[in-house]
Amino acid sequence: MENQTLEPVKEKNKKKKGKGKKTIIIIIAVLLIAALLIYFFLPKNQSNKVTGPTYVEGKAEKRTIQTTLSSSGTLQPADSYNVTASVTGDILECTFEEGDTVNEDDLLYVIDSSDMENTIDRAQISYDKTLRSYNKIVDSLEDLNVYSDYDGVVIDVYVEVGDEIQAGTKIAQLRDSDTMHLSIPFAAADANTLSVGQVGTAIIDGSFESRSATVTEIDSFESHLDGRAIKYVEVSVDNKSGGIFNVTQATVNFGDIACLASGTFEYNKEATISAKISGTVLSVISKGDRVKADSTLICALESETLQDNFKDAQASLDDAQLSFDNTKEKLDDYTIEAPITGTVIEKYSKVGDTLGSSSQGQSTLAIIYDLSYLKFDMALDELDISKVAVGQKVMISCDALEMNGIEGEITKVSVVGTTSYNSTSYPVTVKIYDPPQDLLAGMNVDAELILEEAVDVLTIPTAAVQRGNVVYVKDDGTKTPEDTAPEGYMSIKVETGLSNDNYIEIVSGDLEEGDTVYVPQAVHVTTNIFEQMASGQMPNGMQGGMGGNMGGNMGARPSGNMGGNMGGGMR
Numbered sequence: 001m002e003n004q005t006l007e008p009v010k011e012k013n014k015k016k017k018g019k020g021k022k023t024i025i026i027i028i029a030v031l032l033i034a035a036l037l038i039y040f041f042l043p044k045n046q047s048n049k050v051t052g053p054t055y056v057e058g059k060a061e062k063r064t065i066q067t068t069l070s071s072s073g074t075l076q077p078a079d080s081y082n083v084t085a086s087v088t089g090d091i092l093e094c095t096f097e098e099g100d101t102v103n104e105d106d107l108l109y110v111i112d113s114s115d116m117e118n119t120i121d122r123a124q125i126s127y128d129k130t131l132r133s134y135n136k137i138v139d140s141l142e143d144l145n146v147y148s149d150y151d152g153v154v155i156d157v158y159v160e161v162g163d164e165i166q167a168g169t170k171i172a173q174l175r176d177s178d179t180m181h182l183s184i185p186f187a188a189a190d191a192n193t194l195s196v197g198q199v200g201t202a203i204i205d206g207s208f209e210s211r212s213a214t215v216t217e218i219d220s221f222e223s224h225l226d227g228r229a230i231k232y233v234e235v236s237v238d239n240k241s242g243g244i245f246n247v248t249q250a251t252v253n254f255g256d257i258a259c260l261a262s263g264t265f266e267y268n269k270e271a272t273i274s275a276k277i278s279g280t281v282l283s284v285i286s287k288g289d290r291v292k293a294d295s296t297l298i299c300a301l302e303s304e305t306l307q308d309n310f311k312d313a314q315a316s317l318d319d320a321q322l323s324f325d326n327t328k329e330k331l332d333d334y335t336i337e338a339p340i341t342g343t344v345i346e347k348y349s350k351v352g353d354t355l356g357s358s359s360q361g362q363s364t365l366a367i368i369y370d371l372s373y374l375k376f377d378m379a380l381d382e383l384d385i386s387k388v389a390v391g392q393k394v395m396i397s398c399d400a401l402e403m404n405g406i407e408g409e410i411t412k413v414s415v416v417g418t419t420s421y422n423s424t425s426y427p428v429t430v431k432i433y434d435p436p437q438d439l440l441a442g443m444n445v446d447a448e449l450i451l452e453e454a455v456d457v458l459t460i461p462t463a464a465v466q467r468g469n470v471v472y473v474k475d476d477g478t479k480t481p482e483d484t485a486p487e488g489y490m491s492i493k494v495e496t497g498l499s500n501d502n503y504i505e506i507v508s509g510d511l512e513e514g515d516t517v518y519v520p521q522a523v524h525v526t527t528n529i530f531e532q533m534a535s536g537q538m539p540n541g542m543q544g545g546m547g548g549n550m551g552g553n554m555g556a557r558p559s560g561n562m563g564g565n566m567g568g569g570m571r
Contacts, residue, residue: 071378079370113334152176184263191231200254472518
């Protein structure tokens with residue numbers, strides 16, 4: 001039983017040894033690949049040396065120093081416009097060519113509008129017809145209020161409030177008896193001596209009351225009475241005081257000229273007031289009331305049907321008006337004018353071309369650029385946007401033209417930013433008011449915005465300022481023993497001002513123009529790892545080398561000597 005137990009154990013140990021050899025081979029292969037990569041990617045002349053801190057000497061000099069923000073953008077024209085047509089038809093006129101300068105409101109195209117003019121005529125006819133229907137209903141609405149055409153007194157009323165009446169129903173009887181008319185015969189010879197407006201005397205039969213009578217009409221033809229030639233003369237008599245009725249008779253004389261017979265008075269006017277439309281009586285005048293022509297309301301009616309008809313007619317008229325106006329406005333679309341002053345940079349359509357169906361949308365006929373100035377947007381980070389303002393100057397360069405020193409001005413700082421990857425940028429618009437002739441829309445430009453500027457100030461290299469605003473200046477023999485400045489230099493305290501990546505302003509301190517200052521340089525560490533490995537000197541004590549006994553006893557245990565002593569035995 002014990003032998004049976006040991007046998008599997010031996011087999012297991014053999015498997016472990018085989019696995020260990022494979023692991024060693026994989027590790028060596030990885031190291032070889034890493035060494036080759038380092039060899040090819042690192043310069044061959046680098047050595048396993050650490051170069052300590054070095055320095056150069058700088059000078060305190062006067063110069064102009066600036067802090068700037070830089071960005072870029074694509075130039076755009078001051079304004080641009082696509083000249084489009086939303087109508088169909090043949091182009092009859094075109095007044096420009098590509099490259100021409102056009103002024104705002106200049107005529108550009110004339111398109112055949114004959115079909116549209118016919119459409120306008122039909123819309124006009126439809127509108128006029130609808131207007132007539134509307135006016136009839138409006139007149140009917142006005143007829144709901146009943147007035148008299150003349151003065152008089154109401155002598156009878158035939159309807160009451162609440163009555164439903166039809167068109168033609170009698171409402172009231174009106175009589176004008178303030179003036180009475182009398183037609184009487186005169187001998188033709190005597191009548192010929194009278195004239196309209198002549199005043200005589202009327203004598204009432206029975207009472208012999210006399211009243212003034214005025215000639216209003218004389219017959220132009222003769223008739224006969226009892227064999228005598230006569231003419232009838234009509235007179236009017238004032239009856240505001242009453243007493244004369246339509247059965248009263250009287251004679252008239254004009255001095256020695258007397259009438260041949262009596263005549264019977266007639267009222268000046270007597271008529272029946274009737275409804276012109278159907279409706280319900282809302283109010284009605286009372287019997288005995290005096291009426292003044294066109295101002296005294298005789299009767300007021302209402303009609304829901306008529307009100308509904310009016311609303312429908314109003315809607316129909318509004319619709320017809322809108323349709324006509326819209327159709328008429330479209331006629332303007334057949335004459336196309338320049339929307340802006342600028343240069344035609346593209347012309348797509350000419351005289352004789354036919355514009356397609358309106359279902360295809362608007363047709364672009366030309367493109368106009370206003371090149372009076374150029375503009376572009378530059379994107380500034382949220383940390384910098386507060387540093388800029390409208391009116392600031394911007395220096396611009398264009399690599400395509402190898403052109404520098406172009407001046408621009410900020411005209412807009414947008415408050416609407418764009419956020420990406422937790423950082424927000426804001427567009428700032430820059431205008432170039434007098435662009436060079438070769439500078440064109442579409443070109444890419446770089447912009448530098450001067451935030452601060454100090455002119456003709458004392459400066460030193462920025463790196464020369466040590467911690468605590470200390471500068472090491474060339475020793476003039478006054479260095480104190482406590483001074484920790486490098487040999488040959490002494491420390492001075494300064495106050496700094498404006499700075500950029502290269503120089504910093506010295507506001508105050510014992511530093512003068514021409515002084516030599518200490519400028520520290522960076523530390524360089526270089527190692528040619530491949531050469532070390534080839535010579536058997538591995539970094540971090542990994543001894544053995546690629547050219548030595550790397551590989552050693554490949555059959556040894558992983559904790560033994562793998563290729564000699566690699567890093568102390570990799571345990």
